[in-house]
Amino acid sequence: MSHHMIELKNVSFKYPQGNEVIKDISFRITHGESVGLIGANGAGKSTLLMLLSGLLIPTNGDIIIGETKLTKKTLKYIRQRIGYCFQNPDDQLFMNTVYDDVAFGPRNYGIDEIEIEKRVDKALERVGALHLKNKFSYKLSGGEKRMVSIATVLSMEPDILLMDEPSSFLDPGARRRLINILNSFEHTKIIATHDLDLVLETCKRTILLKNGKIVFDGNTKDILTDKKLLEECGLELPFCLQTIDKPSLMFSLCKSPVNGFQKGISHKL
Numbered sequence: 001m002s003h004h005m006i007e008l009k010n011v012s013f014k015y016p017q018g019n020e021v022i023k024d025i026s027f028r029i030t031h032g033e034s035v036g037l038i039g040a041n042g043a044g045k046s047t048l049l050m051l052l053s054g055l056l057i058p059t060n061g062d063i064i065i066g067e068t069k070l071t072k073k074t075l076k077y078i079r080q081r082i083g084y085c086f087q088n089p090d091d092q093l094f095m096n097t098v099y100d101d102v103a104f105g106p107r108n109y110g111i112d113e114i115e116i117e118k119r120v121d122k123a124l125e126r127v128g129a130l131h132l133k134n135k136f137s138y139k140l141s142g143g144e145k146r147m148v149s150i151a152t153v154l155s156m157e158p159d160i161l162l163m164d165e166p167s168s169f170l171d172p173g174a175r176r177r178l179i180n181i182l183n184s185f186e187h188t189k190i191i192a193t194h195d196l197d198l199v200l201e202t203c204k205r206t207i208l209l210k211n212g213k214i215v216f217d218g219n220t221k222d223i224l225t226d227k228k229l230l231e232e233c234g235l236e237l238p239f240c241l242q243t244i245d246k247p248s249l250m251f252s253l254c255k256s257p258v259n260g261f262q263k264g265i266s267h268k269l
């Protein structure tokens with residue numbers, strides 16, 4: 001496996017009838033990194049995730065996953081390694097039952113049904129939705145659909161997780177479960193979201209997009225404490241830092257900025 005698991009080289013993208021919405025983006029993500037992808041509405045987060053998952057093909061530039069350049073020919077191989085969680089869970093759930101939805105990915109690999117059922121149970125258990133196994137997918141609540149849609153991705157046992165707004169629809173318990181799943185996922189993950197508190201708890205690195213361009217790529221704590229730059233990009237400080245005068249100073253007082261941080265803060269508030 002290549003050291004640089006994901007590489008984008010001067011990637012641009014334009015929708016057929018639209019303007020360029022991803023503009024000359026380059027970065028490398030090493031295997032095992034957790035990266036938050038943030039930016040205002042329309043900044044290009046979902047488009048970038050769709051490019052990374054092979055759902056869209058760049059107008060210019062290259063995307064390399066492991067050692068393989070993403071092309072129409074390599075798409076099938078690459079997509080087996082990537083778990084992509086749609087912004088809207090209804091796009092992910094299209095079978096009749098929860099079981100069939102979560103079994104869909106592994107079934108495509110030709111795995112036998114006994115192994116498939118084990119994977120389905122494991123994935124549903126992880127998201128706390130085993131009790132929904134035999135339900136109709138379309139009858140689930142918004143939050144249940146979200147958790148099941150995450151299970152459909154986990155059952156594929158991907159090397160890379162791409163998640164678009166994964167915490168939307170979730171109650172505090174389910175959100176906490178999501179954070180635990182993300183923090184225990186040992187491979188590469190990229191999380192596009194407006195939930196900056198989620199980024200703070202799950203991603204060491206953050207990429208900030210503005211109008212299709214990268215305006216920041218670095219330590220999460222550096223960007224999420226930079227009120228001025230966040231505001232210039234249509235965002236605001238994470239909720240847990242809003243009442244604190246000097247967010248960056250608070251960070252430096254903590255031993256483990258990303259993971260141990262919010263627990264410490266929430267006791268103080």
Ligand SMILES: Nc1ncnc2c1ncn2[C@@H]1O[C@H](COP(=O)(O)OP(=O)(O)OP(=O)(O)O)[C@@H](O)[C@H]1O
Pocket residue numbers: 015016017018021039040041042043044045046047048
């Ligand atoms: N199918 C499409 N055809 C044309 N333009 C599109 C299409 N999908 C998205 N766009 C445009 O591309 C730009 C980037 O959209 P994208 O969905 O990637 O942004 P985003 O950062 O994910 O936004 P949000 O936070 O609202 O989900 C927007 O200006 C949007 O209008």
